Amino acid sequence: MSTFRVQQIAVFSVLLGFFTPHVGAADIEAGKNKASMCAGCHGLDGASNNPMFPRLAGQSAMYLENQLKAFKSGARTSPMMQGMAAGLSDEDMKNLAAYFASLPAKSAGGDADLAKQGKEKVAMCLGCHGNDAQGRGQFPRLAGQHPQYLAKQLNAFKQGERTGGPMGAMSKNLSAQDIKEISAYLGSL
Known part of the structure; x- marks a missing residue:
């Protein structure tokens, strides 16, 4: 690449910096x-x-x-x-x-027996929320959240009271027991 071309690129880069909102x-x-x-x-x-x-x-x-x-x-x-x-x-x-x-x-904790059952059902959550449910970008951290809060949110998605992304469809097939178990497991992390 010629010296002149390098200079052009450098000048353009500096000018771009001046006119780009900070x-x-x-x-x-x-x-x-x-x-x-x-x-x-x-x-x-x-x-x-x-x-x-x-x-x-x-x-x-x-x-x-x-x-x-x-x-x-x-x-x-x-x-x-x-x-x-x-x-x-x-x-x-x-x-x-x-x-x-x-x-x-920090972990909010969760019922140990329910958490054991929830661990078997949580795989569907991890694709968006991360391997350890730690959250990823626009997807919230579920690990360590209060189980009662998680259950409330899952029920709100299931009933259409809360919308967003795939959560409505994901929660539709969860039973009340599934929600308790998944929430307990996630809270225990």
């Missing part, structure tokens, strides 16, 4: 400061002790940011979360997501 990285510290509003339900460390509320610690930033945007737009309904997300800017959502994603996930 996409800032998330500010974990700003997310931590903003997260105090989340602590009442999701815990100070993102590992809620209340099974009504999901654990946010260790979720992927992409998933968390997408969920906050869905609550803000009304695409995902929860009066409480819609109210909380309404005042968040895109930057706030990005920072909160990065903060919670940076925290270590």
Whole structure:
């Protein structure tokens, strides 16, 4: 390649940098400061002790940011979360997501007997949610989540109260016992 061609590419690259909007990285510290509003339900460390509320610690930033945007737009309904997300800017959502994603996930536990049965049935979840249900990109971390919360969400997908991706179809054939067992296993991870 000629020296002139290399110079052209270099100049083009520099100019492209000047005219491309800067996409800032998330500010974990700003997310931590903003997260105090989340602590009442999701815990100070993102590992809620209340099974009504999901654990946010260790979720992927992409998933968390997408969920906050869905609550803000009304695409995902929860009066409480819609109210909380309404005042968040895109930057706030990005920072909160990065903060919670940076925290270590913790296991919520689960009934050992139910978990044994659930382990045999969880394979269908792992294709999207990762080999250890640790989450993957837009797919949430299921490992360590409260079994009661997981069961509530699976039932909401099954009944069409919650929509998204293949979850409606995946949950349609699950019995109430399947849901208990799968939720217990995932919570135990």
